[in-house]
Amino acid sequence: MADRQTTEVDVIAPSGALWGLSCVDGHAHAVDPGAEHPEMGYFARCGHRVLRRIALDELPQGSRCPAGVPGSTR
Numbered sequence: 001m002a003d004r005q006t007t008e009v010d011v012i013a014p015s016g017a018l019w020g021l022s023c024v025d026g027h028a029h030a031v032d033p034g035a036e037h038p039e040m041g042y043f044a045r046c047g048h049r050v051l052r053r054i055a056l057d058e059l060p061q062g063s064r065c066p067a068g069v070p071g072s073t074r
């Protein structure tokens with residue numbers, strides 16, 4: 001199990017991740033800026049995709065993705 005688990009994270013993205021607001025569903029998804037992403041967008045940790053032209057932010061804009069934060073039970 002090499003998965004990094006963060007349990008203290010609620011509002012702030014999981015360590016190293018930034019929030020990208022999807023214009024498709026209006027939720028903020030946690031994106032790993034250092035990970036590999038396809039040309040057209042970012043792969044969020046939750047599995048959703050966010051358009052690359054949106055700005056990634058340290059704080060989620062709007063509501064967070066319901067699938068969103070690993071370790072969050074709320």
Ligand SMILES: [Zn+2]
Nearest residue numbers: 029046048065
């Ligand atoms: Zn998502």
